[in-house]
Amino acid sequence: MRLLRKIIVKIKSQLVKFRLSRTLIVPSQTPPKSGMNREQVKNKMIQVRFWWHSIELGHGLVTPGHQGDLNYPTSAYQLVRNLKFPESFKGTSVLDIGAWDGYFSFEAEKRGANKVLAIDNFYRDRLEETATQGFEVAKEILASKVEFKKASVYDLNPETFGLFDTVFFFGVFYHLKHPLLALEKVYSVTKEMMILETHYEPYWDGKKPLAVFYEKAEVNNDPTTFWGFNEQGLLAAVRSVGFKRPEVVYRYADRIGIKAYK
Numbered sequence: 737m738r739l740l741r742k743i744i745v746k747i748k749s750q751l752v753k754f755r756l757s758r759t760l761i762v763p764s765q766t767p768p769k770s771g772m773n774r775e776q777v778k779n780k781m782i783q784v785r786f787w788w789h790s791i792e793l794g795h796g797l798v799t800p801g802h803q804g805d806l807n808y809p810t811s812a813y814q815l816v817r818n819l820k821f822p823e824s825f826k827g828t829s830v831l832d833i834g835a836w837d838g839y840f841s842f843e844a845e846k847r848g849a850n851k852v853l854a855i856d857n858f859y860r861d862r863l864e865e866t867a868t869q870g871f872e873v874a875k876e877i878l879a880s881k882v883e884f885k886k887a888s889v890y891d892l893n894p895e896t897f898g899l900f901d902t903v904f905f906f907g908v909f910y911h912l913k914h915p916l917l918a919l920e921k922v923y924s925v926t927k928e929m930m931i932l933e934t935h936y937e938p939y940w941d942g943k944k945p946l947a948v949f950y951e952k953a954e955v956n957n958d959p960t961t962f963w964g965f966n967e968q969g970l971l972a973a974v975r976s977v978g979f980k981r982p983e984v985v986y987r988y989a990d991r992i993g994i995k996a997y998k
């Protein structure tokens with residue numbers, strides 16, 4: 737049964753890759769909001785030693801994100817579409833947890849959010865040196881008002897951080913040793929909706945809520961990946977901290993997207 741599920745997941749992933757390889761996303765040629773010319777943007781962009789996100793900076797320039805180009809199935813560009821981002825965040829507040837270079841924060845701002853806070857604790861030394869670099873450069877080029885605060889998801893509380901209409905929680909959950917505690921913190925600062933995107937275990941029978949603990953570097957050779965929930969396990973965990981009506985909005989290979997409401 738698990739083998740069959742594995743084969744189905746693999747075939748579906750290949751189909752997505754094939755579909756994407758046949759579309760061509762042309763980056764915007766429009767100058768960025770800061771008004772910088774192409775040369776200025778390029779010079780700033782290449783000074784950043786490591787980009788996680790592929791961010792359109794205008795003049796047809798895209799940061800060379802480690803995550804793959806705009807067409808890559810799990811790129812931030814594709815995720816925004818796959819996670820069915822609201823077309824408009826007009827007049828609302830957004831919190832982006834584990835924001836790294838800030839792709840999703842900038843996207844929320846572009847879609848009208850009037851307050852966006854990006855937080856990250858840069859849990860690896862490698863990130864500590866480079867992560868704010870990309871965020872700050874993109875922020876300057878895009879003339880963005882997104883605020884950044886170095887903080888952990890575990891630090892979140894409504895007294896210090898306030899409440900946010902929408903909370904993004906992308907690519908962080910499986911890196912946490914205390915996922916339920918983190919979800920409680922996220923719940924405490926959410927006003928309306930949380931969007932969660934994470935690694936999960938797609939190969940287990942879906943009926944029982946389950947989670948596996950990875951003691952070593954079992955997933956992608958990454959020692960910072962600790963937990964793999966199955967779909968039912970994730971929905972149950974999200975419900976258990978108080979979120980209502982969790983719904984799966986996206987699945988691709990071992991990644992899943994869930995929207996849940998306060």
Ligand SMILES: C[S@@+](CC[C@H](N)C(=O)[O-])C[C@H]1O[C@@H](n2cnc3c(N)ncnc32)[C@H](O)[C@@H]1O
Pocket residue numbers: 812833834835836855856857858859860863887888889890906907908911912
């Ligand atoms: C795989 S990256 C995902 C980046 C981005 N959210 C995305 O989906 O493309 C994981 C990010 O989560 C951050 N992170 C890890 N543990 C965290 C924690 N306890 N609190 C806040 N951020 C954390 C890392 O520093 C890193 O930027």
